[in-house]
Amino acid sequence: MLQQFPFPAVLGGDADAPEGLDDMALALVLSAIAPGIGGVLIRGEKGTAKSTLVRALADILPPIDVIVGDRFSSDPVEPQPLSPDGPFGPDAAVETRPVRLVELPVGATEDRVAGSIHLERALSDGAIDFEPGLLAKAHRGILYVDEVNLLPDHLVDLLLDAAAMGRLTVEREGISVTHAARFVIVGTMNPEEGELRPQLLDRFGLTVEVAAPRDPAQRAEVVRRRLAYDDDPAAFRALYVDSENDLRERIQRAQRRIASIALSPQLLLKVAEVCSAFGVDGMRADIVTARTAIAHAAWHGRDDVTIDDLRAAVRLALPHRRRRNPFDAPGLDEAELDNLLPREPSGGDDPDPDGPGGDESAEDSGEVSAQRPECGGSAASSHGEAGPVGAGQPYRARLLTVAGVGDGQAGRRSRARTTAGRRIGASPLATAGASIHLSETIRMAAPRQRARGRNVGRLILASEDLRRAVREGREANLVLFVVDVSGSMAARERMRRVKTAILSLLLDAYQRRDTIGVVTFRDEVADVALPPTRSVEAAARRLDELPAGGRTPLAEGLLTAADVVRRERLRDPGRRPLLVVITDGRATAGPDAVGRAHQAGAMLAGQGVAAVVVDCESGRMRMGLAATLAQHMCADHVPLVEVSADALVDIVRDAVQGEAA
Template sequence: MSAPRFPFSAVVGQDDLQLALLLNAVHPRIGGVLVRGEKGTAKSTVVRALASLLPALDVVDGCRFGCDPREPDPDCPDAPHGQTATQRPAQLVELPVGATEDRLIGSLDLERALTEGVKAFQPGLLAGAHRGVLYVDEANLLHDHLVDLLLDAAAMGRAHIERDGVSVSHAASFLLVGTMNPEEGELRPQLLDRFGLTVQVAASREVETRTEVVRRRLAFEADPAGFAAQYADADAELAKRIVAARERVESVVLPASEVRRISALCASFDVDGMRADLVLARTAIAHAAWRGAEAVTEEDVEAGARLALPHRRRRDPFDEPGMAEDQLQQAMQDAAEQAESESGPDNDPDPDNDPDDDPDGGPDGGPGGGQPHDEPTDGPSGGAAQPDSDEEPSGGSGQSDKAPAAPAPSFQARLLEVPGVGEGAPGRRSRARSRTGKTTRASTADGHGMHLTATLAAAAPHQVARGRSGPGLVLRSEDVRKAVREGREGNLVLFAVDASGSMAAKERMSAVSGAVMSLLRDAYQRRDKVGVITFRGDAAELTLPPTSSVDVAAARLRRMRTGGRTPLADGLLRARKVVQTERTRDPQRRALVVLLTDGKATVPAQTGQTGTKRSQQAVDDALRAAGTLAGVGAASVVVDCESGPVKLGLAPRVAAALGGPCLRLEELSAEHVAGVVRAASGDSGLAA
């Protein structure tokens, strides 16, 4: 017997999360719940406690795919089914972050294939989650390849497997529940939109609430069974309410006035597509059924809007998530006025009757769509307002602060790729050997998982000599071939930004800021870790230690001050130190340093040195520092920000010392070049 779970009704201070889960239990077609929150906020505890409230399922006896005996799946791999049925509890299947494709969707049953010589399918987690709950902890860290498979199954309600000579399709309708900590990176917008509802959870700041949380948790740890027994009646009552609400939900009326209110709300928040309207309608219906009402009212729509709209308002990865209370109330008021002013027949009171269950009526709400993030402010040309010089009129320390320039409109960035083939964390930037992805060849030495065809081919010629009789194969260890798969990895993208006085001209710094924001958005899409180094005045500063949360990087860059000298050598040396430190923490993650500078290095004035000698020393120091950075094996791209009628051409010299390409600022745009380019390719001398 399994250990008791923390009771659902014993959770304190997470009312919105509990309501979102209960509404999905009442009306599974809402589309699941995404739980966002900091660590230690009982996200996983609440989700796991939900399973005990769900009603038991009638399943076909012996069916590994949980078919409903009233409507068995005609394409089920275990068909034809018998007439007997049995009951089992609703399943809560957990998908770990490190799961493989085989574990998620299933694969060929190797044991039966090798011993009996038959093709048999071994179900995966999607089969186990059918008619139950699929729980994805740390959903934002899930491999992109698995995310794609989840999206397909969630959208179609079926899983399709075409691999290892097996072609299988089975029902996979499940309640998708995910948890994530935003500090560890954001979720892909395509997956974010698939979650019907989202809840932002945080630890309460009320002393009484926190005290009660601690008291209950300690009591549970001291006596799990006894603590669960105290809340058994409350949980049983919730389970009965779920069953009753499920029976009532089909008869709940959605008046035409509330349909108009829902549409007006979604339009006022400028959400993409029509999925938000349908999710909000279903949530309002479930809320009405949960409270025992016969028809949807404004109360139900408002409750649904709090859960269904916040994550769909986030039009850019750097926008703050959530919804302010005054915004919701104003939108509700505007929607009420519009609903009262309009009238018309109720042509479709039940949105579930819509034959299209996967609407995508608008453009993708994800990043990279060319939407400007911050428009540059009006004003005179920066070239006229700011001299293109690092030197201060007073000859001071070189730390002349200027307010940060508003970033220019963002654009779709071209691909900056680390050369060679790595083995880093899953992502979408550089080529990498991985546990998933496309199988490129078979090998006896390296690889992940068995290459079945190559293994069988290696063993087949020796069957007579090995005395094989009957079905199956006689295998030896020397027959086993591993599958070498190639996919994409995420990298450490380290931005080294020149914030000196020579870069501080308003139009130039605005263009540089816009380029960095575009590159950050690209890093978000490609699942990279990012870090930011700025250098100006007398030294370089690690403005942002490497993190997966690129919106934090964007916030730091918006506050970046400019002015002073150009300690380019210090910036490169700091980049080298960060790369080495991160390599110790994560040896498999390869680094890409993106240096944005005009190359005009300077050093503090020294006695007996002329300006020309100091300039030459600064350049020599920068080139030596570039050589040391190249020596640690970091790929580099230099973005030349020099402008004006007279160009010194120092940035290309730095790029040559780094062993990487040098691009003009305008060449960072994907529209500037035809197709996908490898900006860091070439004979850079980096190991694969």
């Protein structure tokens, strides 16, 4: 049996250390004490022990009693357990077992998560039996979703709805089943790989930001412990048995105490004041903050909730809920928090060892002040190189799509055959583990029963009968921005309009769950400013930093984009690319610059790369170079002013009114 790395052995996971639990460990413990908090989302760079600490959590939780033979882990003390395997008599056998940690793989299907009919029994005996999914297995335990930001939105919705309601109803293929599904949901993610939608982010009770320690001594201690564990896991775990037992007993005491703790009317009003001051939407923030403060008081053995408990709750429950723009990083203003909730003077014993210290830095609290160049600076060099120009307010962008029907991951941009959407037919089951379409499978098998010797009894099936549903929905694409930042684009007002258009398209890509990349070209070379990622925040930051100036190597920009597309096709063949080339069409770098640019565009067209040329040329006297480039690329030509969906509507309306006149 695999021995997990001990919870107290993770730096920040030892409650007996002078600094107590860090934010990540504290959030996990508080959610285990009060599952009604709604779980934890842990955001951080790779290699920061996120998965290690979550997997170790189950070992420090108190064991639970379950009814023997019940697949849904019902609590024996419940008078009427919500279990399809019930009802259970008063003499039902009971057993004690550890809390389960159920891991949800990124590629899991809805049938695997929620459950479905037992296919073998349905096909062989004609019996309609329910086969529980992962949520049933996670009842009264922990559901761990690694890389939750890469999970399809409809599955995240399903998980969070079940976690909030404490039950799950499954209705499909002739079955209707409701069972209890109370679990602590823990999601981990690397923000560089993309963000969760704000609506889903809000459904997680608590969130914490983690980063690797910068102190060399701490880093060395992490390596020492890991090497010791790898050399002899059993001996290493034995060093922390007492600490794990202490943690388990402390959690048990907190679980027993929590029912007797209530918020005073004054603190309840303070919760509402803080949530209102930070501009959070809805009432979920107030409820989660109150529950977390009570759990924090129980964790520290207090009978009443204090300001320190409330401060700890606010720091964990509000950063991801404050009203913000889509590309802003989550976080709280510590100065504003100090004004709203002044720190209580500490005596000889710190009542909140897990809370922030009085000398906590902005970096430690997750609040980082980014230094950005001023937008009003003068030219940076004699080559016409200008300092970065800021973007204006983003607008609703027109929808840009890839023609045809793809087979990529479910998203919201181009037409595709996906796992969700309207059913348009059925096809042979070619992939192991794919969802079977029952009625189409039976339809294929029925005419062959006599030839297979069936008179009565069960249906005789063969592998060639199996069918899967073919559905048409929308897919996510690789949207690769190819941006001209040469001297011809360097005029401040033009660059501001260009960056506003890109920011608007990035916001559209964020909402449509696309992968984003940025290629820029200026002087003599092109640069991959941002390799393909799902983090639109990273793309927005790179956009903010782009200078402009120099000659225009248009061909190099297109060839670099072609190389990025080639690599991404090898990595993810199902994700179709969409090039958004933002340029005025000029090409001035190198011999025969225009001819080489047109050849590069034609090559991309020959490779079947869908493209849109956003024409940045302005003024009365226009050369039409971007339109010519679009012809060579077999691309759509979109003037910059028509990137806005609202502006496009106005243009069409004016044209229609002109024809009518």
